[in-house]
Amino acid sequence: MVPLSWYLIFAAALFSIGLFGVLSRRNAVAILLGIELMLNSVNINLAAFWRYGDVLQMTGQVFAIIVFAVAAAEVSVGLALVISVYRRRNTVVADDINMMKW
Amino acid sequence: MTGEQIIFILVALFTLGSGFMVVTTRNLVHAALWLVSTLFGVAVTFALLNASFLAVVQVVVYIGAIAILFIFAVMLTRKDMRDQGPQTNRNWWVGVLLSVLTFAGLFFLLQGWNGLSKTASAIPAGFDAISELGNALISPDAYVLPFEVASVLLVAALVGAVYVAFNRK
Amino acid sequence: MSFWNDPLKVAADWLIGVFTGWGMPEIAAQILIGFLGIFLLISLLMVLDIFLVWVERKVVSRFQDRIGPNRVGPFGLIQPFADIIKLLIKEDTTPGGADKVVYNIAPMLSMMSVLILWAVVPLAPRIIGVDLNIGALYIIAAGAIGTLSIIMAGWASNNKFALIGAFRQVAVMVSFEIPMLTMLLIPTIFAGSMGFNAITEAQDVWFVWLAPLAAVIFLIAAIAELGRAPFDMAEGESELVAGYNTEYSGMKFGMFYAGELLHAFTFGGFWAILFFGGYRFFGLEQVSAFLAIAVIIFKAMIGYWIIMWVKYTLMRIRIDHMLGFNWKFLTPLAFVLVMVVALLNALLAGTPTWLYASIMFLSNVVLGWAALEIARSYSRKERTRLEGAIQVVEVQH
Numbered sequence: 150m151v152p153l154s155w156y157l158i159f160a161a162a163l164f165s166i167g168l169f170g171v172l173s174r175r176n177a178v179a180i181l182l183g184i185e186l187m188l189n190s191v192n193i194n195l196a197a198f199w200r201y202g203d204v205l206q207m208t209g210q211v212f213a214i215i216v217f218a219v220a221a222a223e224v225s226v227g228l229a230l231v232i233s234v235y236r237r238r239n240t241v242v243a244d245d246i247n248m249m250k251w
Numbered sequence: 252m253t254g255e256q257i258i259f260i261l262v263a264l265f266t267l268g269s270g271f272m273v274v275t276t277r278n279l280v281h282a283a284l285w286l287v288s289t290l291f292g293v294a295v296t297f298a299l300l301n302a303s304f305l306a307v308v309q310v311v312v313y314i315g316a317i318a319i320l321f322i323f324a325v326m327l328t329r330k331d332m333r334d335q336g337p338q339t340n341r342n343w344w345v346g347v348l349l350s351v352l353t354f355a356g357l358f359f360l361l362q363g364w365n366g367l368s369k370t371a372s373a374i375p376a377g378f379d380a381i382s383e384l385g386n387a388l389i390s391p392d393a394y395v396l397p398f399e400v401a402s403v404l405l406v407a408a409l410v411g412a413v414y415v416a417f418n419r420k
Numbered sequence: 421m422s423f424w425n426d427p428l429k430v431a432a433d434w435l436i437g438v439f440t441g442w443g444m445p446e447i448a449a450q451i452l453i454g455f456l457g458i459f460l461l462i463s464l465l466m467v468l469d470i471f472l473v474w475v476e477r478k479v480v481s482r483f484q485d486r487i488g489p490n491r492v493g494p495f496g497l498i499q500p501f502a503d504i505i506k507l508l509i510k511e512d513t514t515p516g517g518a519d520k521v522v523y524n525i526a527p528m529l530s531m532m533s534v535l536i537l538w539a540v541v542p543l544a545p546r547i548i549g550v551d552l553n554i555g556a557l558y559i560i561a562a563g564a565i566g567t568l569s570i571i572m573a574g575w576a577s578n579n580k581f582a583l584i585g586a587f588r589q590v591a592v593m594v595s596f597e598i599p600m601l602t603m604l605l606i607p608t609i610f611a612g613s614m615g616f617n618a619i620t621e622a623q624d625v626w627f628v629w630l631a632p633l634a635a636v637i638f639l640i641a642a643i644a645e646l647g648r649a650p651f652d653m654a655e656g657e658s659e660l661v662a663g664y665n666t667e668y669s670g671m672k673f674g675m676f677y678a679g680e681l682l683h684a685f686t687f688g689g690f691w692a693i694l695f696f697g698g699y700r701f702f703g704l705e706q707v708s709a710f711l712a713i714a715v716i717i718f719k720a721m722i723g724y725w726i727i728m729w730v731k732y733t734l735m736r737i738r739i740d741h742m743l744g745f746n747w748k749f750l751t752p753l754a755f756v757l758v759m760v761v762a763l764l765n766a767l768l769a770g771t772p773t774w775l776y777a778s779i780m781f782l783s784n785v786v787l788g789w790a791a792l793e794i795a796r797s798y799s800r801k802e803r804t805r806l807e808g809a810i811q812v813v814e815v816q817h
Contacts, residue, residue, distance in 0.1 A: 150253065150255065150256075150370035151255055151256055151259045151299075151370075152369045152370060153369055153370075154361050154362065154364060154369070155256075155259065155263075156259075156296075156300070157357075157361045157364075158357070158358055158361055159263045159266075159267070159296075161353075161354055161357035161358060161361065162267055162354055163266065163267060163270055163289075163293075164353070164354075164357075165350040165351070165353050165354035165357075166267065166270040166271055166273075166274055166350065167270070167274070168346070168349060168350040168353055169274055169346045169347060169349075169350035170273065170274030171346075172342075172343075172345065172346030172349060172350070173274075173339045173340060173342070173343035173345075173346030173347070174274065174338060174339060174340065175338060175339065175340045176279060176338070178279060178321065178324055178325055178328060179274075179279060179282060179338070181321070182273055182274070182282055182283070182286055182321065183273075183274055185286060185290075185313075185317065185321075186270050186273065186274075186286075186289065189289070189290065189293045189313075192293065192297075192305070192309075193293060193296055193297075196296075196297055196300045196302045196305055197300060199300075199302065200300045200301060200302065201370075201372075204372070204374055204375070204378065205375075205378070205383070207380075207383050207384050207386075207387035207393075207394075208387075208394075210302060210304070210305060210380070210384055210387075211384070211387050211388060211393075211394045211397070211398075213302075213305055214305070214308070214384075214388070214401075215397055215398075215401050217308060217309075217312050217313075218401040218402075218404065218405055219401070219404065220313075220317070221312055221316065221317060221405070221408070222404050222405055222407070222408030223408070224317050224320060224321075225320065225408050225409070225412040226408050226411050226412050226415070228320055228321070228324040228412075228416075229411070229412035229413075229415040229416035230415055231324060231328060232324060232327055232328060232416050233415050233416055235327070235328040236418075241328045243340075244340060
């Protein structure tokens with residue numbers, strides 16, 4: 150039997166890896182990749198809590214499905230923005246998109 | 252070490268390894284492909300948790316749409332086919348520090364937590380997760396409101412993404 | 421259960437007896453038998469795939485008013501073996517500058533995405549790989565993996581034409597997944613479950629009589645998913661060399677080609693399962709499991725023949741027309757159809773079967789006719805806008 154804590158630690162590790170990706174990468178698309186990893190780790194947490202809690206309460210799965218929808222929406226808008234910025238400024242390096250900084 | 256534990260450890264190592272490759276590889280298309288294998292590992296984890304609908308929807312939505320969107324975006328935003336410059340920014344050590352601290356903190360917290368039952372209870376016989384999920388998503392005293400709001404959100408994202416990325420030539 | 425009724429269980433029990441007799445623990449014997457079953461299914465599918473190459477070439481030749489291969493063996497039956505041997509002994513090239521790992525994995529993923537579809541196909545009342553209760557959604561997931569393999573093939577070839585072909589093919593596949601997914605909901609509504617066994621068991625009246633428009637839309641979307649004509653942007657030979665498999669030669673190309681044929685046959689099979697009763701044929705499947713397998717293979721062959729018929733009769737559609745057709749005609753029609761079917765299914769919940777079937781059939785026909793009328797009026801307006809009003813030509817005697 151796999152204890153619940155194993156799943157939670159697995160999700161925490163995936164979250165930390167995604168966090169590292171978001172904080173350290175230069176390319177905007179790579180930052181979005183890190184965000185996807187974090188959202189997936191959240192989904193694993195939700196599914197694990199559903200399974201190890203009361204299976205008859207579908208809250209965990211419903212929440213995970215809403216996270217799917219939100220992740221899809223966020224990725225599509227984020228990538229549309231990145232492509233639009235690339236068309237204007239011809240770069241996707243996050244450091245160079247600094248028109249609003251002094 | 253039961254068989255289930257061995258399978259879980261293998262799947263977890265595969266997923267974490269692919270995730271690590273996502274955030275460290277130089278070639279962005281390779282990063283997107285490693286993301287595909289990470290997402291597949293997460294789908295297998297869902298299947299291990301008896302959330303079969305989530306596993307299949309993970310493959311359809313994440314691998315079949317979002318990962319392909321990433322590959323398209325990577326190919327549309329590169330000046331040529333080679334990769335140039337460093338992939339990590341100036342403060343990458345802060346990123347390492349923060350992620351290690353986060354993981355250490357969470358690991359320490361979750362080690363001894365005994366909140367829910369440590370091992371999974373058996374699924375009651377005749378339990379059809381799909382119909383229960385469908386009921387939960389539609390029934391008024393369950394989650395129909397978040398469901399409808401999520402669909403409005405998706406329409407907004409659809410219109411917004413098309414408008415932002417539209418090529419007005 | 422005698423052997424003729426339930427061959428798989430009899431064989432499995434006998435094998436378990438043999439293996440435990442050799443001293444293997446029970447769990448290892450069951451895992452081994454699972455692997456043997458998968459191996460048997462895949463071997464039979466590969467043999468069928470070779471046969472499909474012959475079928476394809478003979479049928480295309482008949483459509484084009486010629487005889488087709490008839491030199492190698494009687495009726496050209498050994499022709500596919502000659503083809504496979506030729507592909508195997510060709511040089512295994514990799515284009516310079518290509519991404520080796522991705523380039524080599526792409527044909528494997530493409531073939532894999534087709535083979536895993538057969539895990540949910542109900543071959544007989546008690547012969548199915550795994551009776552997933554979300555079988556209908558599983559085939560979309562397998563299609564998603566196929567889409568990924570096409571992008572990998574196009575990108576890894578380091579060839580601009582291959583990349584463009586792959587992009588177009590993937591855009592078409594991702595777009596046409598929506599009407600296909602929506603049409604999968606209609607047998608789900610009728611059967612009350614997404615599992616293929618349940619869908620087959622619920623077809624006392626074939627679903628094609630209940631929802632013919634759904635069958636047509638599913639067929640169109642499936643042909644677009646397969647990347648066959650008239651939707652074959654990827655293989656537009658006169659446009660893009662050979663699309664995403666330009667740089668592939670030898671057996672890697674063979675895997676793409678054979679995978680595509682098997683994929684077409686599989687979707688013929690799914691069309692038969694979802695709308696034409698699957699392995700059911702007026703009670704014939706209860707007699708023997710082998711008869712059920714024969715029935716479903718026969719129906720899948722008919723579906724495959726219809727897909728080939730469409731391919732070799734219609735001309736290729738332009739990419740923007742293809743996508744416009746999907747987003748402006750097929751998807752709205754699919755959504756309206758699902759709403760109408762769900763509404764009628766709820767309203768007619770307790771009525772006798774003949775009334776239910778005839779009302780459903782009528783609603784589908786009316787909806788299809790209305791959609792065609794709207795499309796016709798729209799195209800008439802477009803044509804008058806482009807060409808001016810239709811001139812009445814007077815015949816001068």
